[in-house]
Amino acid sequence: MTTRHQLALGACTVTVAALTSTLLVTPDGATAATGPDRIHDIQGDHRISPYAGDSVADVPGIVTGVRTEGSAGFWMQDPRGDDSPATSEGVFVFTDAKPPVQPGDEVRVSGQVSEYVPGGADSGNQSVTQLTDPTVDVRSSDQPLPEARELNAGTVPETYAPQGDPAEDDSIDGLRLRPDRYALDRYESLEGMNVQVEDTRVVGPSSEYDDLWVTVRPDEHPTARGGTLYGSYASQNPGRLKVTSLAPSEEGFPAADVGDQLTGTTAGPLDYDQHGGYHLAARELGTLRDSGPSPERTRPQRDGELAVATYNVENLAPDDDATKYERLAQGVVRNLATPDILALEEVQDDSGAQDDGTVTSERTVGKLIDAISEAGGPRYEWRGIAPRDGQDGGQPGGNIRSGFLFNPERVSFTDRPGGDATTATEVVQRDGQATLSHSPGRITPNDPAWKDSRKPLAGEFRFRSEPVIVVANHFSSKGGDQPLHGSTQPPKRSSEKQRHQQARQVNAFVQDIQDVRRKADVVVLGDLNDFDFSATTSALTENDALRGAAATLPEEERYTYVFQGNSQVLDQTLVSPGVSRFDYDIVHTNAEYADQVSDHDPQVLRFRP
Structure with missing residues (x-):
């Protein structure tokens, strides 16, 4: 076995030499089979990984984004995908501390497959498939990133979500993904993957949490002032997508209003959180163009009104x-x-x-x-x-x-x-x-x-x-x-x-x-x-x-x-x-x-x- 030089970092161990073992030593000293060796195997074609709770070894990928605060870790994506549109090629690796990797690093990761529910089990949120307690082997750097999948009216279906399984209290967790039919399935099939939007319209203003909302389906129920109208329980507006930033500029996160334009390319991993669900964690953030209307003024009441x-x-x-x-x-x-x-x-x-x-x-x-x-x-x-x-x-x-x-x-x-x-x-x-x-x-x-x-x-x-x-x-x-x-x-x-x-x-x-x-x-x-x-x-x-x-x-x-x-x-x-x-x-x-x-x-x- 190659001599290892490891850096312990929170729950993560980074290795600078290649792994040659095909076995993973578990915390109790036992050995376990490595299980799947590709991200799409781990993700599967359902929301819940078929390997949830199992340990995996030497999972290959290219780092596409790094999160250094909060739920710290990084996303990696397998550039060699399978032929199934339902299986994601990306996954989040939770390190619990600032990870010493950069976009473009080629890595091999060993760890445990888990399903993390933002906000807790009672929140009603979907879960995120991730690798925890990882050992990270950096093989090389400056590799080209996997090509970003574009989100637009042609790739995001107009139907928002499938009907949940009545036998499972209307849960969609056990349903096979149909990304060509449902927007939530499309987003799930891209969970953790490198995605991008081009020249989008802001439909939700920037908040104190440094996020904003855009629409990737610009003709979807537009308001008179550039937003997206929620007009019924069946009109959830699948084109809505939250955007956050992984690399804030010196000027800080842009102050965007509804109707403004986020021009150019905004690209990064597709993530999920409790405050809006799927969102684009931007490694690269487009340029904000002020296009929104001014605040309204109503007319004065007339005599007798x-x-x-x-x-x-x-x-x-x-x-x-x-x-x-x-x-x-x-x-x-x-x-x-x-x-x-x-x-x-x-x-x-x-x-x-x-x-x-x-x-x-x-x-x-x-x-x-x-x-x-x-x-x-x-x-x-x-x-x-x-x-x-x-x-x-x-x-x-x-x-x-x-x-x-x-x-x-x-x-x-x-x-x-x-x-x-x-x-x-x-x-x-x-x-x-x-x-x-x-x-x-x-x-x-x-x-x-x-x-x-x-x-x-x-x-x-x-x-x-x-x-x-x-x-x-x-x-x-x-x-x-x-x-x-x-x-x-x-x-x-x-x-x-x-x-x-x-x-x-x-x-x-x-x-x-x-x-x-x-x-x-x-x-x-x-x-x-x-x-x-x-x-x-x-x-x-x-x-x-x-x-x-x-x-x-x-x-x-x-x-x-x-x-x-x-x-x-x-x-x-x-x-x-x-x-x-x-x-x-x-x-x-x-x-x-x-x-x-x-x-x-x-x-x-x-x-x-």
Whole structure:
């Protein structure tokens, strides 16, 4: 046997002389057969390696990319592939420390085949086949890299995922890959391999985690401003692909907005993680070209029009820097044209995320009111109800709540005392009008539907002597839902059960109003955490109690949020039949931009009560 010179590095051992043994010594001293000798054997034509848990020796490959931080290791690819399009020729080697290899190194790797599930077994994510506890033999350097496989509309199928096996709880893990038919199968068949995209459009802005999203299928459900629309559960948009960088430039990761172009070649190994699934870990990153549109500005309301808006201000806290307050204020004054009523979501208490029992929010709201006034807007007033400590979900200690800002020069608030965190407001008939027993008041706050979630807030307003009831909402989050890219297809949406219950509560409340006065003007709005085509929306609109305003917009403009490259509706505005004519606008100012003051776009409804 050749004398070895080894460098121990975390879980990895690097050898600078060739291995001549055909046996692998296991940690307990036993010897095991080497098993397969090519990467495509290890990967197989399913998602799970047929050799998972086995030890392998002398697996050949060319290093195509190196990751030095986080889950450190490198990708290698066999330049001598087989004839099957279902078997990947690439694999990730987990070293647990910075590996002393470079792209172009010719290596032989011995180790154990494992299936790693990013985010853990309960995350719903697919697994990544990798080699762990490796011994790495560097045979030569500066070898040509295997030719990159191009991802485009011709190579990525338009159907996103196969139907999972009903006998295996709808899992796709046991299904043979069909890369010519399903996008998820195509990506899996290229797992760990050198891939590239050319001249792609950005459909998800750069994030704080140094990633962005592009589309390799540019004609797939485009929005009016360059994104990709998520318009149904069957329209997952297979062309979406996350891009990260393995070699950040001196300027850092580019700040890309939706609609920008990533020009030239972006190339590197195809990887998978818990935050979006398959992504291109770029060894070579294209050049960003600013092509996206500017933030929108809505028109001012006309005489006789009441403007009602909603805005998720993303955990607004009193200790946020002045810039956030200034930018929010500019958005209210310039982009939203100072609406008469503004429902806010995610307003934190006066100690922010500090978990000290504080529930009041006068300091938080006061800073925003001052900032709007200083930006040239009106001196808004606030109405809200403080939650019970720790009962409404959101960031621990933050006690987020919904509430109303209103311009007292244009609209009045009808105060009816007695409402608090646990007292429900009810519909009361007064002089033939539907009014509230408590204003502001919470809707059924003690119902189990609102457990660990924000309770809807109803307020009674008057505009030119006409009564208007507005309900501000922030339904429970999507936490716990399985990912679109996960191993269960179709994904299970466990979180929506609570939102269905919440929607039915709000719908019943609106029907109580209409039982008193059918033509009452009611506006229900806020962050519903669900889509305009969802069963949550159907429950809200049951018995024609409400209708969604988003349906009046062209399809390509229906989105308030961008998630993993999908432009989608999460924030909604709905109106009662009494609001027969209205003008509705989603004001795209945040969700498409890397530099955003909130991750949600605001929206505004204008009508004549």
